[in-house]
Amino acid sequence: MEILIFGAGAIGAFYGSRLAFNKNVNVSVVCRSNYQAVKTAGFSITSQQFGNYEWSPARTFANASEARKAGLNWDYVIVSTKALPDVSDDSQLLAGLISERTAIVLIQNGIGIEEPYARRFPRAVILSAVTITSAAQPKHGSIQHHRWTKINFGAYPGDSQQATSKNNLLIDLLSKVGVDDASAFPAQKLQLLRWHKVAINAAFNPSSVLSYETDNPSMVHDADMYEHMKGVIDEVLGVALKLTGLPLPKDFATPQQILDSAKKSPKGSFPSMLGDWKRNQKMELEVILGNPIKLGREKGLDMPRLQTMYALLKTAQATREQRSESRL
Ligand SMILES: NC(=O)c1ccc[n+]([C@@H]2O[C@H](COP(=O)([O-])OP(=O)(O)OC[C@H]3O[C@@H](n4cnc5c(N)ncnc54)[C@H](OP(=O)(O)O)[C@@H]3O)[C@@H](O)[C@H]2O)c1
Structure with missing residues (x-):
């Protein structure tokens, strides 16, 4: 079996290094600045759960x-690049790499x-995955x-026999x-899980940047x-439940449980968006704030708390870029 990790950073290299322990599975990587x-x-991996180990990918490519x-x-x-549709459409880089046998994950x-990939590769199996793993490079x-290692997969845009078998094999x-x-979720439940993760990301990530680097x-x-x-978590989940027409599944954390768990998290644990901001890198603002706001609006559902943070951070990011360009 041949697996290609496109964007071998924290998440891609972690899961790639685990998959590579399987016999008869070759895991290759497309790198960029770490090439x-x-x-x-x-790669050198350090993990409390799996110990420290080295991983040499089957092949290491400099680009697509x-x-x-x-x-x-x-x-x-x-695909485990940061999702930055305002910077690039990474789906176009996969052209020539996808055959009838390939599932895009x-x-x-x-x-x-998922949208750009589904548009560009309408016949390919697309598996959408949400992970709560915490990793860094x-x-x-x-x-x-x-x-954590927890990861859920679901077909996009809908379930099919082919997607189920690709999903089960990967799991x-x-x-x-x-x-x-x-584990595998039905397509619609996976989308609700995406919204659930976005509710958490939208509450913690922008707030940490806007509150001058406050930890969780x-x-x-x-x-x-x-x-x-x-307020943010309730706002996002409220819209998500209306858009998907599903109730909050029993195996999803409630807003109270999310906040209680954050109270117990170690001092100095920061959301990853703060790291992007501090490194002067683009933040995943469109997929965590912009797209949810747009989808809600299309159905007449406003998210004023999200919109406020989106406007402030998008402007902060753009202003910072302009100032650094004018200093050059
Ligand atoms: N890290 C976590 O704990 C965590 C947890 C849950 C979900 N996630 C999500 O998982 C996704 C990946 O996050 P991450 O933390 O793994 O990010 P990351 O460490 O920045 O890894 C992304 C990797 O993709 C590479 N890349 C970007 N564009 C590329 C291109 N055109 N060709 C080749 N390589 C390219 C980057 O290279 P450069 O270094 O050159 O940019 C980087 O090595 C994000 O959507 C994130 O929100 C992360």
Whole structure:
């Protein structure tokens, strides 16, 4: 079996390194800024759960066109770039890599991330994945797996027999190598899970940036911030339930449980968007805030708390870019 990880950063390299423990499975990677480090020395992974280990991918490509030249028939192309539709349409980079046998797997946060892939590859199986894994790449090729492995997969835009078998096979491969909380959801429930994750991301990520780098537990321990965070989660989940027409499943955390869990999180745990902001990188604003706002509006459902944070952060990001360009 041939698996290609497109965007081998924290999440892609972590899951890729686990999948590579399966016999008869070759896992290759398309890198970008970490290419030289990974080509030379592979990845070093540190994980409390799995220990420390080295992983040399079957093949390391500098970009998509190098991967195309390899001429392989990929079983899975796993996309784990940041979802930044305002920067690039990454679906176009997959041209020539997708055959009838390939399932495209999208492990990314946000809403609407599948659309460009479904438009460009209308006959391909698309598996949408939501993970709560916490991982980072502090240095090129060094992957820190902090906590959790849980990942859910669902077909997009709807269920099919072909998607189910691709889904089950991937879950089986993960469970054989210790990721035993990977599971399949029906397509619609997976979309609701996306919204649920976005409710959490939309509450914590922008608020940490806008509150001058406040960590997760401090945000929920402050009474005014708590009211704001709960307001955001309620707002997003309220719209999500209306849009999907589903009740909140029993296996999804309630807003109260989300906030209680954040209260117990270690001091100094920050949402990843703050890291993007501090590194001067683009934040996933469109898929976490912009797209949900747009989809809600199309059905007459406004999310004023989300819209306010979106407007402020989008403007902060643009203003910062303009100022740094004018300094050059
Ligand atoms: N990290 C987490 O704990 C976590 C948890 C849950 C969900 N997620 C979600 O998972 C997704 C991936 O996040 P991440 O934290 O793994 O991000 P990341 O560490 O930044 O990894 C993304 C990787 O994709 C590479 N990339 C981007 N565009 C590329 C291109 N055109 N060709 C080749 N490589 C490319 C990046 O290279 P450069 O370094 O050159 O940009 C980077 O190595 C995001 O949607 C995120 O929200 C992350």
